[in-house]
Amino acid sequence: MMRSGLLVRSKFSSIVNEMRPSAIDITLKVLSDPEMISFGGGMPNPESFPVNEILQILNERFPTKGKNMLQYGPINGTESLRNAISEMLLKREGIKISPNNIILTSGSQQGLYMLGKLLADRGDYVITEAPTYVDAIVSFRASGIRMIGVEMDSAGMKTEKLRETLKRYPRPRFIYVIPNFQNPTGITMSLERRKEILEIVEEKGIALIEDDPYGNLRFCGRKIPPIKSLDESGDTIYLGTFSKILSPGLRLGYIAGPDDVIEKLLLEKEAIDIGSSTLSQFIAEEYISRGYLEKHIPKIIKLYKHKRDLMIESFESYFPDNVQFTRPEGGMFIWVTKKGTNTDKMLPFAINRKVVYVVGSAFYPNRGDHSSMRLNFTYSSDENIVEGVKRLASVFRDYS
């Protein structure tokens, strides 16, 4: 107990009491070692940040607009930024959405948290891909939500397996998918699967959350339209973010959804933080409206494509033959699997050789596969990508 009282109950709420540090936290802890090469985090490369463009925006706008940039903004976000996002979604994604159906969030992480709280009561279950984004798991668990994972193949969530799962679990509160360059696998869901999932949720009356943080970062292959753009009902809830195409430090994401969802999210947003940073919103709005975004995305793609290529070439040069890996057409992550290996148990050996990954098991909402790991290719320098893969190759060879 906290003070000298005699209460039996814990000081903390039952949900928070159950919360534990995630595998990501544990991975981050070893990073203070300067010799460590980390493929663990999910950080954009700082070289991808438009520092000069932002400084230009600030210098031109702050003297006259500074007072507005520093004041409280509307709970749902500034009108000018919601307008800019609405236009951007139409132009880049083929998504027709009114600015009134968009709400700004503090990163799409906050969007996930708010949607979990919005759609599910404690103890309710939802369906996700297996594996799925680790901090979606963290976020949904924070509302006491249970997750049922559905297996994936190289075309995304297996719709056949989804149908089977829905027989055993017929009333999920929502289905959560990351169709483009999925975190952690790098896999992109095929157009057929997107259409089929849309059919299933429409048929069964299930809410669908489409998380699209990496869609703008396609290095090769043909763009596949977001599920949201295929959904004429407008019910699909779409999550976007500025973290990968502008800056994660600004903490700006957004949710596009139907009227009633946005209306309730507004009430939640008031309760949670009254609104996201006004300064960040001004920067993002100018970044879009001045055309900087359109000019800058190709630069990020060029940088990341180079790093993905370099990592895959290094795999091919140094990894033993029995190590498999995905070949993502975009995004930030590659999924590496060595059958028969337990990557959880192997991690201390890797850390000992100064290379870090995130264990694959962290990404499974239920029991999961232990033979995989997630590697990030966007953050490390070129030298560290090659050297880190060499180290990891030696760990794969020596550990058994």
Add this chain to the structure above:
Amino acid sequence: MMRSGLLVRSKFSSIVNEMRPSAIDITLKVLSDPEMISFGGGMPNPESFPVNEILQILNERFPTKGKNMLQYGPINGTESLRNAISEMLLKREGIKISPNNIILTSGSQQGLYMLGKLLADRGDYVITEAPTYVDAIVSFRASGIRMIGVEMDSAGMKTEKLRETLKRYPRPRFIYVIPNFQNPTGITMSLERRKEILEIVEEKGIALIEDDPYGNLRFCGRKIPPIKSLDESGDTIYLGTFSKILSPGLRLGYIAGPDDVIEKLLLEKEAIDIGSSTLSQFIAEEYISRGYLEKHIPKIIKLYKHKRDLMIESFESYFPDNVQFTRPEGGMFIWVTKKGTNTDKMLPFAINRKVVYVVGSAFYPNRGDHSSMRLNFTYSSDENIVEGVKRLASVFRDYS
């Protein structure tokens, strides 16, 4: 139901389903009328924002540190800002707290939300002042928390009433107080009451949340130390914010508390938004470490003291004799009461005469008094303060 399915349950979670727009939202809706004078919001005056200082910080630091300012930061906040806050709390408040016992939040609003979620399960009850901060009510309700209000007088929460309440409700999950220039009343809790509340929570083993958004804005009278500085156990949970001494648009607040509280808040923060704006944190840190904060606070105080004086002088000139009001020694709000009047019912008449306030009843966690209103004196221009009080005086006279 959302789609064509046949589910009986609502689309939304039961907690969110119960959420309703607050009185503040309703007040904000009339502000698009340019002739409206609003004493309703809780906004700082834009003249109080250190626009030049921030532009200087950005110009000097962004070219070299921009990449860091735009990257993800630590979940609990940057070390340099937590160090700066730790020093500031010691120097300004006499609070001894390690930087490791501080976590950054997106405004103190998020701190309130996180603490509600941390300390109470759905259906649990807590104790607050009556009246209390409206968005604390919104925030706690978002976690399904019930509130029991304890009456105040000119020295703050009545400790005698608190003891009585604790006989009927012996196991509150926490007690929430705003000792300095309370929102909405402007009342400051006496040193004796602070000590007594501390004794009570120590004796009964109840968590104490001290919210101090306005403490730096004292216009006159002697500073009274925060409860946190009197608490040798270190258990008091203290909330601070940069919204009133720097900028609300940066969305930066912090919680200072004991180890186990901070450890759990870190897990919550990861689930909710992974961290607050790194850019905002860099600005706040430089603002403190360069001494701008110390130089700037007296300017804000001078501006607000003038506005408080002007509002009170206008009350004395124009209000009917039977209208009572508090005389706050700092902060942003005055509490105005006319016995026998229902300010909820009077509001449409005030809006008709182009002046807006927040109805007093909005600030009561349970049934409350309807004869009061909250007036903000920091946001309006001097002309509007005088004119708005004149209009309100005419409403008081004509409405009955």
